[in-house]
Amino acid sequence: MRIREAKRSDFTDIWPIFQEIASAGETYAYPQNTSKEEAEKMWMDLPRKTFVAEKDGELVGTYYIKTNHSGPGSHVCNCGYMVASKARGQGAATAMCEHSQKTAIELGYKAMQFNFVAASNEGAIRLWNRLGFDTVGRLPKAFNHPRLGYVDALVMYKWLET
Numbered sequence: 001m002r003i004r005e006a007k008r009s010d011f012t013d014i015w016p017i018f019q020e021i022a023s024a025g026e027t028y029a030y031p032q033n034t035s036k037e038e039a040e041k042m043w044m045d046l047p048r049k050t051f052v053a054e055k056d057g058e059l060v061g062t063y064y065i066k067t068n069h070s071g072p073g074s075h076v077c078n079c080g081y082m083v084a085s086k087a088r089g090q091g092a093a094t095a096m097c098e099h100s101q102k103t104a105i106e107l108g109y110k111a112m113q114f115n116f117v118a119a120s121n122e123g124a125i126r127l128w129n130r131l132g133f134d135t136v137g138r139l140p141k142a143f144n145h146p147r148l149g150y151v152d153a154l155v156m157y158k159w160l161e162t
Contacts, residue, residue, distance in 0.1 A: 001053055001054070001055055001060075001091060001092060001095045002053070002054045002055075003051055003052070003053045003054075003095060003096060003099045004051065004052060004054070005049060005050070005051055005052075006044065006050040006051055006052045006062065008044065010052050010059065010062075011040050011043070011044055013052070013059040014043060014044075014052065014059070014062045014082075015036055015039060015040070016084075017059075017061070017062060017082050017083070017084045018034075018039045018043060018062075018082060019034075019036075019039070020084070020085060021082050022034045022039065024146070025145070025146040026118065026120070026121070026145060026146065026147075027118055027121050027124070028080070029116055029143065029153075030042070032146075043062070043064060043080075046064075046066065047064035047065060047066040048064075048065055048066045048067060048077075048107065049064065049065050049103070049107075050062065050063070050064045050065075051063050051064075051065075051096070051099065051100075051103070053083075053092050053095060053096050055087065055090070055092070059084075060083060060084050060086075060087035060090070060092050061081065061082060061083040061084065061087060061092040061093065061096055062081075062082050062096075063079055063080060063081040063082070063096045063097075063099075063100055064079060064080050065077050065078070065079050065100055065103055065104060065107070066078055066079075067109075068113050068115070075108070075109055075110040075111065076109065076110070076111045076112070076113050077104045077107070077109040077111070077112050077113070078112070078113055078114065078115060079097075079100045079104075079112060079114070081093055081096050081097065081100075083096075093124070093127055094127060094131070097127070097128070097131050098131070100112070101131075101158075101160055104160055105160055105161075109160060110159065110160055110161040111157060111158060111159045111160055111161075112133075112157070112158050112160060113155065113156070113157045113158075114128065114133065114154075114155070114156040114157075115155060116139075116142070116143070116153045116154075116155070117153060117154040117155075117156055118143040118145060118151055118152075118153055118154075119138070119143070119151050119152040119153065119154055120143075120145055120148055120151045125154065125156075128156050131158075132158050133156040133157060133158045134156065134157055134158070135154050135155070135156055136155050136156065136157045137154065137155035138152050138153075138154055138155075139152060139153040139154075139155070140152055
């Protein structure tokens, strides 16, 4: 697995992954009909950095890292990860999360927070727990899942500085 900083031209390959995940409406609180232009702004322009994961020369995943809050909270970052459905279960999310933690430390962050993890996203929660994240908050019925209805959203956190 090769993880590198994304180039603007990578969005052509990121878009199908983003569109698949956002349109499903099961894990991200993005509108299911997010346009390509809106997605590019959210994924490429607003974050501090965006990365792609490649396996055998093919883009299989992507993540962004950004400051979670300004001012006194600026030492905490936030990340979002997306893996192509055909590449799930092959270690891309693990590799990207581990890479993002190293990147966060290099960028001067001391902690990482996931603000809105759908409680129904059990695979991601297991992975984040395995990688040292704690659930520090539960927002009752905050995520409107398209099949399950209202499910809780979790706030997950990890202190990175040793």
